Amino acid sequence: MEFRILGPVGLWADNDDEVPLNGMKQRTLLAAFMLAHGQAISDHQIGELLWGTDPPETFQAQIYTYASRLRRRLSDAIQIVRKGPSYTMRMPTARFDYEEFCTLSAQGSAALHQNRYDEAGEMLRSALDLWRGPALADVTEQLAERERPALDQARLAALENRIEADLATSRHEEVTAELVSLVKRHPLRERFRAQLMLAHYHADRQADAFAVFHEGRQCLEEELGVNPGPALRYTYKAILTGDADRRSDQSVGRPGR
Incomplete structure (x- = not known):
């Protein structure tokens, strides 16, 4: 499966068909799991991301429902594990566009510092091509405010490096x-x-x-x-x-x- 947050949050099956997700809160929960990179997220943290500082009294039950619905959308290789008052998503074989972006951006930056400008430009362009619009579209305001600034800064840094590679190859x-x-x-x-x-x-x-x-x-x-x-x-x-x-x-x- 493939997870995407660099644009509208989405989930794609191995046959490139988009897996339907119902509503902003389910997309927010999925994005929060991906951005946790396998670390546990507590019910309290999830509640703040979904409802802000005043979650409903039934917020834990609602989170359980959202997680259960999300599990049904995932392949067998991806698990959402409940342990105590927290959740962890394990996705060892899945693709994640932000992780791919970070890998390509780091490789491009390394090539740039080694004066391998053409190679750097190619890798950085590939990294930037993964963006399909503003990151974390269709999620709650709480998650977007917490996570989007760092994502945008990473994109701008990669863009600066790509332009530097272009300048070094006389594409003024x-x-x-x-x-x-x-x-x-x-x-x-x-x-x-x-x-x-x-x-x-x-x-x-x-x-x-x-x-x-x-x-x-x-x-x-x-x-x-x-x-x-x-x-x-x-x-x-x-x-x-x-x-x-x-x-x-x-x-x-x-x-x-």
């Missing part, structure tokens, strides 16, 4: 429009801004690169009261001195460089 024109959109949506995310500066610079638009820096500096000062961080400062200096022309400095926007 291809990523410029994408970066313009990303900087507009994430104006305080300095690595996207640094990457857009590089894309402009390598397309012989040095004035545009400097304009992106100064806009970012003003935005950071107005929104956070801070100066540009190392990524932006180093990229600005590299463009100003011509160091950005060197292939080894395509990663000037990477934190820690």
Whole structure:
């Protein structure tokens, strides 16, 4: 079976048919089990994820019903185990899109740090292709608020790495429009801004690169009261001195460089 949370939460059989799930709470329970990665979840924790801080008096009975219905949707190799006041889901043979994303993203990041740019780009694109929309669609507000920010941050980090691989393989024109959109949506995310500066610079638009820096500096000062961080400062200096022309400095926007 295949479990998916990178978009609408869903369950797919081995023949690629979607297994029907009834309602938001059943999808929330399934997503909570997957994100627990085999660890036990207490009735109290599940109750908060399903109903918030004021669950009904019968919440344990309702959780039992949801878990029982979910068991009937799963293959024999996947178990939902009740032990004391908690549940554990064991899925040793199942696919999980978020685990696949994390594996591909880590492999792509490793390849990037080893300057294997083409390989890195391929793995990171494969990781990002697993996303089918906003993560954890169709779950309760409580679960989405707890888990979605970390998932979104992981996606943005993989996207930054994929763009870095593209810049290192001279795809500056291809990523410029994408970066313009990303900087507009994430104006305080300095690595996207640094990457857009590089894309402009390598397309012989040095004035545009400097304009992106100064806009970012003003935005950071107005929104956070801070100066540009190392990524932006180093990229600005590299463009100003011509160091950005060197292939080894395509990663000037990477934190820690």
